Amino acid sequence: MVGRDGHDTVDGVDGQDRGEAGPFGQPLFRDAQARALARVGVVDVGSNSVRLVVFDGAARSPAYFYNEKIMCGLGAGMRETGRLNPEGRARALRALRRFAALAEGMEATPLTVAATAAVRDAADGPEFCAEVARETGLELRVIDGREEARLSAQGVLLGWPGAYGLVSDIGGSSMELAEIADGRVGKRLSSELGPLKLADLPGGRKGRQAHVRKVVERLAKELGPQHNRLFLVGGSWRAIARIDMHRRAYPLRVLHEYRMDRKSVAETVRFIETSDPETLRAACGISSSRMALVPVAADVLHRLVKTFRPRDIALSSYGIREGLLYERMPQRLRDRDPLIEACLFSEAKDARIPGSGRRLYDFVAPLFRNVPDARRRLVKAACLLHDVSWRAHPDYRAETCFDNATRGNLGGLKHSERVYLGLALMHRYRNKRAGSPFEHLFGLLPEADRAEAEVLGKAMRFGAMLWISDDDDRPVEMRWFPKKKVLELRLSEAAVPLYGEVAEARFRALCAALGAEGCVRERSARR
Incomplete structure (x- = not known):
């Protein structure tokens, strides 16, 4: 089962785990249906960018085998012309030719290609789709706003199976909202609050802010109260989160599961207003084309947060592309915990003795009998990962473990949980953590939790020495x-x-x- 916070609530995940040792039932990446998803190519043709992602690895928590984005600006100037930007259209076609060829070489065909607001709204959208099919053999699936909202929300559910709240996906020409709860997508709405469209509005910033306020108030009326978590999906939201990290001097530069609150958003919007754009762009590693849209997107986020008043705000690196992958998963794969499934995959691929994580968990479990389920889940993950970094040089093995845990592509982990997992794995290979180059990250975890992670690490360090044959x-x-x-x-x-x-x-x-x-x-x- 998966709890409302996205964490498992009981040891068994589904029926096939009953009778197995705790949470370590047969991992689904060994199942034929899951293996069919081993390499999946997805292309997102957006109003601002065209991106290819090829997923590979553990099907429930896939690794990014390949990821390439080209900023095409298909939707630039559409408010005046009603047509796709000519230069953007040519660039997008070149990008799609390249992506089709890459997918063939990676054995990631057939590609799933989704086109969003710019292509669906442009007068020459059908003509562009026909040209793409003729030139590349790719079929563009033009999705409407409500479908875009649904797929983005499914992307969030890929990383947080038990997530509940409101998903906001901002693209170049539109912004979608979708409710999620109990593993399902609820109400969905689409609006024209994409920064490319808003940048062309008459009346300057005041006119734009008045328009944004009017549209957001209408969306709020249709959706009703939404005071749970707000999940942010999309490049412009990620750029604002990077700026928030920079303003706060936040030590861990992982966008997925980064948290903000209403006060932080208001302060960052003011920071953007008063900062030199080029200095800010360079400091935060944001492209020039994206940075040009940030002030417009910041006005939208400020109004969105002020109107809906969410209890907290979380960044999701998973969106429409991951939603398309989620669409292809059987339900029993969706129900799996993405963290545990990814750890099972890593152990099977890289551990010296695959399966030793299960025995190690049994050994250390008495120390964690009374901890919450969310914490026990991290204990399971640490045991599965305890031996996957053995190829690293012994002098750097502890740091490699910490770095992999805190910066790796692991779903369903808060930043504090990343540090907990990293510290536990660090202590698996090192008795003390003083002098670590990652000390600046330890403060993301309360002292009591640091001590507990040390106990887990030292228990694994000891237990890893004692295994003998399976006969006993x-x-x-x-x-x-x-x-x-x-x-x-x-x-x-x-x-x-x-x-x-x-x-x-x-x-x-x-x-x-x-x-x-x-x-x-x-x-x-x-x-």
């Missing part, structure tokens, strides 16, 4: 007595030789992290 079901076992502050280690006769000097030192380090007394017992052979 539980050669080693820990029992934790938190009230007495006693950690008991039980060893079978076969496991006693494994408890050497280094293993003993690691057990004592774990006890120290727990503030506990250690006790080692030897079990007699089974009769």
